[in-house]
Amino acid sequence: MIPALEVLETGPLVLIEDEGRPGHASVGVGHSGAADRSAHRLGARLVGNDEHLASLEVLLGGLRVRARGRLTVALTGAPAPARVDDRPIGHASLVDLAHGSVLTLGMPAAGLRTYLTVRGGIDVAPVLGSRSADTLSGVGPPPVRAGDVLPVGPAGATFPHVDQAAHPSHAVPWGSGDTGVAELEVLPGPRSAWVGGWGSSLGGLLGTTWHVHGDSDRIGLRLSGFRVERAAPYRDVELPSEGLVRGAVQIPAGGAPVLFLADHPATGGYPVIAVLTASAIDRAAQLRPGDLVRLRPPP
Amino acid sequence: MSTGPTILPAGPDALLLEVAGLDEVLALDAALRAAVDGGAASWASVTDVVPAARTVLLVTRPGTDLVALAAAIRALPTPRHSDFVRLACGSTPEKGPTSAPKSHEVGGGGVEIVVRYDGADLAEVAAMTGLDPAEVVRAHTSTLWRVAFGGFVPGFGYLVGGDPRLQVPRRESPRTRVPAGSVALAGEFTGVYPRASPGGWQLIGTTDAVLWDPDRSPPAVLTPGTRVRFVDIEASR
Numbered sequence: 416m417i418p419a420l421e422v423l424e425t426g427p428l429v430l431i432e433d434e435g436r437p438g439h440a441s442v443g444v445g446h447s448g449a450a451d452r453s454a455h456r457l458g459a460r461l462v463g464n465d466e467h468l469a470s471l472e473v474l475l476g477g478l479r480v481r482a483r484g485r486l487t488v489a490l491t492g493a494p495a496p497a498r499v500d501d502r503p504i505g506h507a508s509l510v511d512l513a514h515g516s517v518l519t520l521g522m523p524a525a526g527l528r529t530y531l532t533v534r535g536g537i538d539v540a541p542v543l544g545s546r547s548a549d550t551l552s553g554v555g556p557p558p559v560r561a562g563d564v565l566p567v568g569p570a571g572a573t574f575p576h577v578d579q580a581a582h583p584s585h586a587v588p589w590g591s592g593d594t595g596v597a598e599l600e601v602l603p604g605p606r607s608a609w610v611g612g613w614g615s616s617l618g619g620l621l622g623t624t625w626h627v628h629g630d631s632d633r634i635g636l637r638l639s640g641f642r643v644e645r646a647a648p649y650r651d652v653e654l655p656s657e658g659l660v661r662g663a664v665q666i667p668a669g670g671a672p673v674l675f676l677a678d679h680p681a682t683g684g685y686p687v688i689a690v691l692t693a694s695a696i697d698r699a700a701q702l703r704p705g706d707l708v709r710l711r712p713p714p
Numbered sequence: 715m716s717t718g719p720t721i722l723p724a725g726p727d728a729l730l731l732e733v734a735g736l737d738e739v740l741a742l743d744a745a746l747r748a749a750v751d752g753g754a755a756s757w758a759s760v761t762d763v764v765p766a767a768r769t770v771l772l773v774t775r776p777g778t779d780l781v782a783l784a785a786a787i788r789a790l791p792t793p794r795h796s797d798f799v800r801l802a803c804g805s806t807p808e809k810g811p812t813s814a815p816k817s818h819e820v821g822g823g824g825v826e827i828v829v830r831y832d833g834a835d836l837a838e839v840a841a842m843t844g845l846d847p848a849e850v851v852r853a854h855t856s857t858l859w860r861v862a863f864g865g866f867v868p869g870f871g872y873l874v875g876g877d878p879r880l881q882v883p884r885r886e887s888p889r890t891r892v893p894a895g896s897v898a899l900a901g902e903f904t905g906v907y908p909r910a911s912p913g914g915w916q917l918i919g920t921t922d923a924v925l926w927d928p929d930r931s932p933p934a935v936l937t938p939g940t941r942v943r944f945v946d947i948e949a950s951r
Contacts, residue, residue: 437761440773442926442934443868446762542928552868554928605722605730605769656865658764658771660728682766682865690725693776 418484418567426477429559433469436545440681447549450677450700454492458532461489463573468536469546473529476522482512487534493526508579526701538568550633551678596707599695606686609649618643629704633678642670656684662691721784731770745790756786765863765938824941829897833917842882853877859942869908869926871936888914895920
């Protein structure tokens with residue numbers, strides 16, 4: 416029998432993701448990959464997987480899977496109540512699934528995305544060298560549905576080293592504790608000058624407490640609560656489309672920032688005034704609509 | 715007078731290179747791809763080269779020394795722009811430092827796309843350009859086009875180098891669904907819709923050519939730098 420996960424139930428969205436699909440942006444296919452890269456990597460390290468093997472990215476819980484064969488798994492990212500059959504299991508821990516046992520993942524108390532990593536990886540056919548589902552271009556495996564049987568690949572030569580990992584510092588809470596405001600670090604973007612230049616407040620981007628807008632997904636996080644003002648020389652200037660990076664902070668015509676995440680378009684026609692650091696991107700990928708967020712330069 | 719691109723920051727792992735216009739983008743993109751394909755150490759960590767209308771984005775693996783990469787960019791040979799002037803006149807330039815590296819070429823340096831010139835906007839394009847439909851077809855098939863950049867949807871390329879008489883504005887209201895294989899014009903560009911999608915370009919024809927297939931390597935036919943000639947199916951019979 417080929418080891419597999421039999422999907423009994425899914426929540427709002429379950430996607431197969433790995434480290435992404437570099438090298439195709441010039442033909443309109445973005446990098447994609449796990450939205451919270453550090454959570455995906457922690458899962459890989461826990462079960463002894465190569466990071467390029469795929470895990471399940473579970474949005475807001477609701478997943479039930481049955482093990483075919485004996486499997487080793489770990490849950491990382493947004494901590495959610497979970498159990499195997501009737502036994503509660505820990506977060507960021509190695510969990511043994513006996514053949515036929517059922518893992519149930521509840522709704523995370525904070526954060527958006529929980530990663531279920533299986534030793535051996537989710538072994539669907541790669542597309543352009545990656546098993547990542549890209550929600551923008553449609554490249555990669557379709558969303559996981561009840562009834563799917565997801566094959567698990569052969570375990571690698573590396574064995575798990577630890578039974579449990581400490582929570583990464585950004586994991587709980589997603590905001591910065593006392594104030595409940597998530598702080599995201601940004602670096603200069605190519606069009607910082609359009610909003611006053613690096614060293615300024617970037618037209619109010621820095622120093623404003625933003626709300627995460629409901630219209631946010633793996634493509635990008637929309638912020639609301641204020642309008643970033645362009646500097647005088649750039650008020651009515653049109654920007655020809657240019658290449659976009661993951662983490663780009665783009666200011667569309669209305670002035671409400673978009674923070675681009677894993678499935679960002681390859682190019683965009685509005686100025687990118689700053690770019691999130693890698694850890695800030697991971698944190699942004701866990702923010703919920705309504706969460707408060709502030710952007711700041713490195714200390 | 716600037717001799718190289720303006721190098722702009724784009725976060726921890728990327729640089730955005732800005733130049734004066736499309737001719738310079740084509741030249742810079744080709745030079746960068748040649749450098750990356752050449753495999754020298756300073757270029758080894760570049761994962762993506764993304765040309766656009768006035769810029770080329772270089773994306774690297776995390777941890778790349780962007781200062782060293784910027785120095786390598788400044789040390790690139792100055793591209794020869796004259797190739798693109800000749801290209802715009804419809805002749806085939808000799809291979810030079812600005813020609814695309816082999817791996818990005820299809821069928822020994824170019825592709826021919828056979829088109830049935832039956833597009834819904836052909837008559838309107840003729841009216842706008844002052845040509846008759848047959849002259850539009852002749853103009854579209856008589857120059858060697860070149861893919862300047864991609865984007866929009868997988869496999870779509872913005873092609874330049876056409877007959878200047880073919881420059882037409884986008885449709886006032888975009889179509890909600892343009893069929894796959896539609897050959898279209900907008901501004902100085904021509905393009906082929908690789909799959910059905912919304913679109914505002916003027917449709918002049920259709921092709922059966924499969925321009926995007928993720929199971930093929932490379933998956934896209936119209937990669938930046940690729941030279942393209944359109945062939946009228948009526949004339950090729």
